[in-house]
Amino acid sequence: SQQGEEDPQALSIQEGENATMNCSYKTSINNLQWYRQNSGRGLVHLILIRSNEREKHSGRLRVTLDTSKKSSSLLITASRAADTASYFCATDDNNDMRFGAGTRLTVKP
Amino acid sequence: DGGITQSPKYLFRKEGQNVTLSCEQNLNHDAMYWYRQDPGQGLRLIYYSQIVNDFQKGDIAEGYSVSREKKESFPLTVTSAQKNPTAFYLCASSSHRNTGELFFGEGSRLTVL
Numbered sequence: 001s002q003q004g005e006e007d008p009q010a011l012s013i014q015e016g017e018n019a020t021m022n023c024s025y026k027t028s029i030n031n032l033q034w035y036r037q038n039s040g041r042g043l044v045h046l047i048l049i050r051s052n053e054r055e056k057h058s059g060r061l062r063v064t065l066d067t068s069k070k071s072s073s074l075l076i077t078a079s080r081a082a083d084t085a086s087y088f089c090a091t092d093d094n095n096d097m098r099f100g101a102g103t104r105l106t107v108k109p
Numbered sequence: 110d111g112g113i114t115q116s117p118k119y120l121f122r123k124e125g126q127n128v129t130l131s132c133e134q135n136l137n138h139d140a141m142y143w144y145r146q147d148p149g150q151g152l153r154l155i156y157y158s159q160i161v162n163d164f165q166k167g168d169i170a171e172g173y174s175v176s177r178e179k180k181e182s183f184p185l186t187v188t189s190a191q192k193n194p195t196a197f198y199l200c201a202s203s204s205h206r207n208t209g210e211l212f213f214g215e216g217s218r219l220t221v222l
Binding site for chain 2: 004031033035040041042043044045048088090096097098099100101102
């Protein structure tokens with residue numbers, strides 16, 4: 001079963017704009033991770049945020065975690081056409097790593 | 110370079126045939142995983158292994174089998190018992206189960222004719 005659910009399912013923006021994707025989950029977690037997948041390729045790890053952290057940055061990525069609301073957001077600033085991909089959140093609930101269905105991001109040049 | 114190698118990238122199978130997907134890693138990781146991805150869907154866990162000669166079923170293990178005879182290798186067999194095997198299969202590894210980043214291979218796309 002899927003643990004995380006991303007929102008929106010699809011997002012289309014212009015180059016230079018910011019993109020925000022959200023993830024909601026159901027049970028307690030140790031950490032939450034975000035991954036990126038280009039079409040037909042494997043997933044690439046972007047960032048991990050632990051349950052005791054509220055915000056984390058990596059380059060143009062900013063991730064927040066609200067354990068009281070069981071939600072996380074991924075912000076990509078100053079988007080580029082090369083950011084076009086699907087983005088997945090994954091949660092660790094002490095049993096298995098669970099992935100959501102992803103947000104398909106399209107950045108138009 | 111260290112990483113995970115999946116092969117073949119594309120595979121076609123006739124109904125009733127078993128096929129084996131290869132997954133090799135040289136990252137010295139203990140844990141390895143197989144996921145299935147259907148179009149527009151997230152990843153669903155088929156099997157995972159935390160250590161050599163041990164593996165556990167995931168959410169959708171029916172119709173699949175695995176082995177872990179070597180630390181580096183975790184092949185997946187899609188048997189004829191799998192009713193809808195056409196999918197994109199992803200192998201991943203991590204240093205320890207559920208303690209951090211998963212490293213993924215490039216995937217194997219299986220099509221049943």
